[in-house]
Amino acid sequence: MARPVTNAAFERLLLAAGYGNAHAAFARQLNHAGRNEGAWRYDAASVYWWLRGRRPGEHVQAAMAETLARKLGRSVGVMELGFGATESIGECAYPTSIDGAIDKAEQIWTRLAKHLNQQASGTFDSGKAMEAALGWRYDLPDGSTSRNGRQQVTSTDVQSLYALADHFTDLDRRHGSGSPHTRAVMADFLVRQVAPMLRGTYTDAVGRDLMRAAATLSGQLAYMSYDAGEHATAQHHVTLGLRLAKAAGDRLYGAHLLANLATQAVFLGHAREAARLAEAAIDGAGQAPAAVIARLHATAATAYAQSGERRACQIALIRAENALDRTGDDPGPRWVGYFSPAHLAGAALRCLSDLRLYKPALRHAPDALTLNSQNLRTRALHTALIALTHARGGETDAACNWSRRLARQTDGIRSARVQQRVRELTAALSPKQTSSQVAEVLHALAAASLEREHG
Known part of the structure; x- marks a missing residue:
């Protein structure tokens, strides 16, 4: 039995335009109207679900209005379509279904690709972050993800997406994400x-596997947006990535994304919420490989x-160190391979340093710089942290020496996080x-910052 129209x-x-019994024809005209957006493949089934409450993206609604306007001989406003007000980029609701996640993905990727240069990201919403964590952790697993559309997708197609994710990850680590160009290219793809x-x-x-690859790409775009200071955009993409990882049945990557959200919360000063997010990630990861446990x-x-929870911090660091010592036997998923002893030393x-234990903190400085050559941004972040710890500990000469090194290292890196450390x-x-x-x-730090802004 067909569901009632909502x-x-x-x-x-549709009835007024002559498409009441010609949903497939409307879909074909819609695909033609949206040809500049890419290879749209909407069909009669798409129209069926739109009539029953599913909300297409803004760009699709605009094409709908254009298609109907041609048939009706008058202008048609998007609001006439009955899909409701547009959700702002800052409202990071966790999708309840796979179809909802796919719709959300198309909406937010399109919005980012079209409006990236407007810098209208909004703010981080800690309440929505916790809702996403709860949804990811406790919602029931999804059933089958199989789908019938107009484009056949194979395992080979999916593997190409992982290769692209690796490429953008490498660019991000080498140069930071401050330039909108790389993020725009990724969103457009x-x-x-x-x-x-x-x-x-x-x-x-x-x-x-497709959901997992899409989660990986969304997670990478989220991290790049976070590094660029676009915090609501980053949160929105992490939330989407969490839902796609849930659909993929990949609890480890979901835990990784939730830890990224906790890292963003720490950066923004939401310490208590960050702790709860990290705890949810650890709980949700379960019996995870040692490298994942160390990172979490x-x-x-x-x-x-x-x-300021010194005891809890010390216990967590010990657990991370013990887990990292076991990674030789169990390296874990490919995406956690970046987490090295240098990253743990930096943490x-x-x-x-945050606990004002400056001398014990600086004992980790040498290990924090034993990074792979491609981790240029992390090297700059750790160098800035070493200089800052010396300065806060009253060691001005050492702080100046490390600051000079930092000024040289930031050349070619555009990162809001590096800029914050410099400030x-x-x-x-x-x-x-x-x-x-x-x-x-x-003066050297100011000159380096000015060069990054105009580079």
Whole structure:
């Protein structure tokens, strides 16, 4: 039995335009109207679901209005279609279904691709973050992900998406994400290639791998947006990634994304919420590989340190260190391969510095810099943290020496997080700017920041 129509406004427009019994014809005209958006493959089934409450993306609604206007001989406003008000980029609702996640993916990827340069991201919503964590952790698993669309999707198609994710990850680590160009290219690819794949034809096995690959790409775009200072955009993409990872049945990658959300919350000063997010990630990961456990506990430690919970922080760091010692036997998923002893040392350095244990913190400084050559942004972040810890500990000469090194390292890196560390370092050194050495260092840091802004 067919479901009852819930969007009467859209049904009336279709009837008036002669598409009442010609949904397939309307879909063909819609695909033609949206040809500049990529290879749309909507069909009569798409119209069926739109009539019954599913909400297409803004770009699709615009094409609908254009298609109906041609037939009716008058202008048609998007609001006449009956799909409701547009959700803002800052409202990060966790989709309740796979179909809802696919619709949401198309909406937010399109919005990002079209409006990236407007810098209208909004703010981080800690309440929505916790709702997403609860949905990911406790909602029932999805049934089959198989789908019948107009584009056949194979395992080979999906593997190409992982290769692309690796490429963008490498660019991000080397240069940071401050330039909107790379994110715009990635968002455009997601709209034109990945969204049609999600609406294609695939088996359950291919569908789960496709969901995992889409979650990986969305998670990478989220991290790049976070590094660029676009915090609501980042949160929105993490939330989407969590839902896609849930559909894929990949609890480990979901835990990784939730830890990324906790890391973002720490950066923004939401320490208590960050701790809860990290705890949910650890709980949801279950019996995870050692490398994943190490990464998750390191994230929890940074949240505890920011909250001033010294004992909880120390326990988390010990658990992370013990887990990392076991990674030789179990390297874990490919995406956690980045987490090295240097990353754990950087987390310990930050934790102890936040707890004002400056001398113990600096014992981790040498290990924090034993990074792979491609981790240029992380090297700059750790160098800035070492300089800042020296400055806060009253060691001005050492702080200046490390600041000079930092000024050289930031060349070619565009990252809001690196800029924030530089601002914190400048604030810590400014009270002593009467010293010629400090004045020289502050000038070098300011010059490097100006070059990044205009580079």
